[in-house]
Amino acid sequence: MSGEATSAVAPSASAGAPSAHLRLDGVVSGYGQIKAIKGISLHVETGEVVALIGANGAGKSTTLRTISGLLRPSAGEISFEGKRIDRVAAHDIVRMGISHAPEGRAIFGRLSVLENLRLGAYQRNARAEIEQDLERVLTLFPRLRERVKQDGGTLSGGEQQMLAIARALMARPRLLLLDEPSMGLSPVLVETIFRTVIEINRAGTTILLVEQNAAMALQVARRGYVLESGAVALEASAAELRASDLVRKTYLGEA
Amino acid sequence: MQEWIQLLIDGITIGGVYAVIALGYTLVYGVLRMINFAHGELFMMGAFTGYYTLNGFEKHSSLNDSVPVLTIAIAIVLGMVVAVTLALVMERIAYRPLRRAPRLAPLISAIGVSILLRNIMLRATNAQGKVYPKVFPRTAVEIGEIRLLYVQIFLIVLSFVFLGLLYLFIQRTKAGVAIRAVAEDRDTASLMGINVDRTIMTTFAVGAALAGAAGVVYGMFVTTATSGMGFIPGIKAFTAAVLGGIGSVPGAMAGGYFLGISEAISTKFFGAQYKDVVAFVLLVAVLIFRPWGLFGKREDKRA
Amino acid sequence: MKGSGSLSSLRAALDPGRYWSRAGEQLQTTTSGAAVARFGQYAVLPLLAIAGGLGPSYFGIRWTFAILVIVMYALLRSRSGLFGMVVLGAMLVYLPHQMDTFERGIMFDIALYALLGIGLNVVVGYAGLLDLGYVAFFASGAYLYALISAPQFGGGFDVGTSFWIVLPMAMVLAALVGIALGVPVLRLRGDYLAIVTLGFGEIIRIMINNQDGVTNGPVGVFAIPKPHFGSTELSGPVELYFVVLAGCFVAAFAAERIRDSRVGRAWEAIREDEDVASSMGVNTTAYKLMAFAIGAAIGGGGGVIYSAKQSAVFPSDFNLDVSINVLALVIIGGMGNVRGVILGAMLLIGLPEVLRDFSINIAFIHLDNLGADYRLVIFGAALVAVMILRPEGLLPARRRQAQFEPADVLEPEVAT
Numbered sequence: 002m003s004g005e006a007t008s009a010v011a012p013s014a015s016a017g018a019p020s021a022h023l024r025l026d027g028v029v030s031g032y033g034q035i036k037a038i039k040g041i042s043l044h045v046e047t048g049e050v051v052a053l054i055g056a057n058g059a060g061k062s063t064t065l066r067t068i069s070g071l072l073r074p075s076a077g078e079i080s081f082e083g084k085r086i087d088r089v090a091a092h093d094i095v096r097m098g099i100s101h102a103p104e105g106r107a108i109f110g111r112l113s114v115l116e117n118l119r120l121g122a123y124q125r126n127a128r129a130e131i132e133q134d135l136e137r138v139l140t141l142f143p144r145l146r147e148r149v150k151q152d153g154g155t156l157s158g159g160e161q162q163m164l165a166i167a168r169a170l171m172a173r174p175r176l177l178l179l180d181e182p183s184m185g186l187s188p189v190l191v192e193t194i195f196r197t198v199i200e201i202n203r204a205g206t207t208i209l210l211v212e213q214n215a216a217m218a219l220q221v222a223r224r225g226y227v228l229e230s231g232a233v234a235l236e237a238s239a240a241e242l243r244a245s246d247l248v249r250k251t252y253l254g255e256a
Numbered sequence: 257m258q259e260w261i262q263l264l265i266d267g268i269t270i271g272g273v274y275a276v277i278a279l280g281y282t283l284v285y286g287v288l289r290m291i292n293f294a295h296g297e298l299f300m301m302g303a304f305t306g307y308y309t310l311n312g313f314e315k316h317s318s319l320n321d322s323v324p325v326l327t328i329a330i331a332i333v334l335g336m337v338v339a340v341t342l343a344l345v346m347e348r349i350a351y352r353p354l355r356r357a358p359r360l361a362p363l364i365s366a367i368g369v370s371i372l373l374r375n376i377m378l379r380a381t382n383a384q385g386k387v388y389p390k391v392f393p394r395t396a397v398e399i400g401e402i403r404l405l406y407v408q409i410f411l412i413v414l415s416f417v418f419l420g421l422l423y424l425f426i427q428r429t430k431a432g433v434a435i436r437a438v439a440e441d442r443d444t445a446s447l448m449g450i451n452v453d454r455t456i457m458t459t460f461a462v463g464a465a466l467a468g469a470a471g472v473v474y475g476m477f478v479t480t481a482t483s484g485m486g487f488i489p490g491i492k493a494f495t496a497a498v499l500g501g502i503g504s505v506p507g508a509m510a511g512g513y514f515l516g517i518s519e520a521i522s523t524k525f526f527g528a529q530y531k532d533v534v535a536f537v538l539l540v541a542v543l544i545f546r547p548w549g550l551f552g553k554r555e556d557k558r559a
Numbered sequence: 560m561k562g563s564g565s566l567s568s569l570r571a572a573l574d575p576g577r578y579w580s581r582a583g584e585q586l587q588t589t590t591s592g593a594a595v596a597r598f599g600q601y602a603v604l605p606l607l608a609i610a611g612g613l614g615p616s617y618f619g620i621r622w623t624f625a626i627l628v629i630v631m632y633a634l635l636r637s638r639s640g641l642f643g644m645v646v647l648g649a650m651l652v653y654l655p656h657q658m659d660t661f662e663r664g665i666m667f668d669i670a671l672y673a674l675l676g677i678g679l680n681v682v683v684g685y686a687g688l689l690d691l692g693y694v695a696f697f698a699s700g701a702y703l704y705a706l707i708s709a710p711q712f713g714g715g716f717d718v719g720t721s722f723w724i725v726l727p728m729a730m731v732l733a734a735l736v737g738i739a740l741g742v743p744v745l746r747l748r749g750d751y752l753a754i755v756t757l758g759f760g761e762i763i764r765i766m767i768n769n770q771d772g773v774t775n776g777p778v779g780v781f782a783i784p785k786p787h788f789g790s791t792e793l794s795g796p797v798e799l800y801f802v803v804l805a806g807c808f809v810a811a812f813a814a815e816r817i818r819d820s821r822v823g824r825a826w827e828a829i830r831e832d833e834d835v836a837s838s839m840g841v842n843t844t845a846y847k848l849m850a851f852a853i854g855a856a857i858g859g860g861g862g863v864i865y866s867a868k869q870s871a872v873f874p875s876d877f878n879l880d881v882s883i884n885v886l887a888l889v890i891i892g893g894m895g896n897v898r899g900v901i902l903g904a905m906l907l908i909g910l911p912e913v914l915r916d917f918s919i920n921i922a923f924i925h926l927d928n929l930g931a932d933y934r935l936v937i938f939g940a941a942l943v944a945v946m947i948l949r950p951e952g953l954l955p956a957r958r959r960q961a962q963f964e965p966a967d968v969l970e971p972e973v974a975t
Binding site: 350 | 687689691744746749750751757758761762766768883886891932938940943950
């Protein structure tokens, strides 16, 4: 299932063609004095699914939070579609086309499912298009359609995850940042979620995916980066990563 | 029986004022987790604006007599404008720089703003209360032994209107949903494209507008404006917000009426001079036994 | 990391006060003789407080005060206690005789507020509990003495000695009131505590006002006798000022000793992070109550002295402004240390008195009686300014600066 998902995109191994969709160059970031990432460089090309894998505390979420503007890097550059975004406020980055479905789902528990979804399209104004997209994501996630009136907090874990992804899509992003979409979900649900991720990518959205479930992530992604204590330890195609000793031992749990 | 109805009406009258002010506390607390100690002073500034406006009309025209609806409306709008302006200035100068500071810092800053405003008005008025011109007939509607001043009816109706409008604003408008989102999770809200700073300002502005309007109407009701008049209603309104579960909009409304009615009834048993004590006892009791409010559900402690 | 390390060592090298404080800590751990030396070091602090009214016959009161504040700020900052002690000890003996009644009154007020500040500082500065109803304890002390000693209530006590009996009684009473208030509310978060104590201060005033039968209501209590010391009646402001001074001395010494003890470390832990403190096994409620009780006792003692000085007390003496004055001087002076409180008392209580009828006339701004009428306006603005520009106060406590550094290091997430 994974191979077909990404075969449409021509491979570009050169680390950092100037045309890169998203590009991080020596980015250092974290909370206060504690730097969770220490000089990360990576790039994502248009149409790709790229996986960031690594252990807890390797800096995966910090990387995403820095890209989406929740954290400000203390060094390095981030550019998106050729524009510098490392000094842009989070709410303006959404407007530029990056949408971030954060770790732990982070849906608004006291807002209804519908309100959550509409918030995803907060910065957009074209009403008809928003309604269209609403229809589209509800088709993508039929479970949510049954629950549009319910408060977000009453949803199950899997439903909340669907809501978080659906909400991120409501921004009509060109780049989607997904943080641990499989966390805490049953294997069946994980399968569903990842199938949807592939669908989203096929529909034209570039995806940067953070996962602890490396097996799953590397099935979906075309390329991947392995992060270790805040730095890129390895960068390769998904197939190569799956075959590499480091990944097999550390993240795939193979002997 | 009639006595009880009278008490109930008096309670609803003052309760409406508490409810309208309480919304400001609860909204700001919702987005910033901070008690805006200076909120009662916005109410006071509203009352003074109302006085100066109505007094100006009284002195320079006969509009107060011919079209009181117009002058009152202008006074209310101006009261709101003044309160909103002040609130935005205080947010920008005294609170925003402290957004990342430890809890005590914005609290102390807010106390400073409250002291500042109160004493500026004390000096500006030479410590003299300002007496409102007579805009409403000082007569009452009497049904049996129940007395209802015209201004009282006006106040009751207007509080309902404001509460209704605010509820619609919070529930139905995009800005309202943004406020609720920021209240729940500031970071995730900004990932939705919500400008958190602007939303916080909107929150202050909405709370201040209500407090300013309440100040004007309350000023007409008690017929005077004094620099210290925001203090007790401010604490009462805060109590109302806590009674309803701070952060909850419907809770603040219900808490306001609950407190107003409890106070009114308490005067029957303890006399009017202990009415403030009743409010504080209620506040302490709720904080100890039901810190999540009388009407709300217990929620897990959030960061 | 490296950079900040060398920066802090640079700061240490530039700041002589650090050496002194380090020496002080060493002394404390060695001998009991050192404890006496340390006691002496604190003796200077209340002495500093009273210098506000000194030497006015020479330069006029305003200039004297201005010079003194500057000198004192320097002395307090560097903690060169010995030098200051000698200079000010001499001034203390000499200068009250140079002053008129008004100036002696100012000295009394500064010292009284310094005493209250030392008490409130235990609560706000050490334990980090924002108490906006401190006046309640002050009032309970003042009324206890008034009711026991004033002739209108029978005056069953031996007037000459009752003061010295009532003083500890008032302190115990205030401490009990503090505990009674503290038990229900100390479980609450900081901002709730602030508003509950605020309400409590008001309730006490309302009760005094309304319980005519007990307190004579708004009419007040009159002809409160002066204390005697041996056979001397301590009647004037200077004599009573010496009483407050002694009070400051004892309170400051006790407070700082407690702060440096196990109790003080518990307070510090609670102040920094209550949840962590309690998970480390600190009985947070007990320690918070202790801070509340100690602060209250000092406030109650201050009330007794106030009552004796004024000869008459009224409910209106005990309004919110008292709590605000004390809180402001603690915060502006520098939370968490006695030196800051002293400086705060001089600036916030002394300066407005000295500038009572000072006027500003610039362009269209005409402000008359600056010190008398605008002091609270200025306090309000100063509280905001201090929080934004220098949240640790003018004279920061050396160990507490961390509390007011940006919180994002410790609390990365507001909510998730």
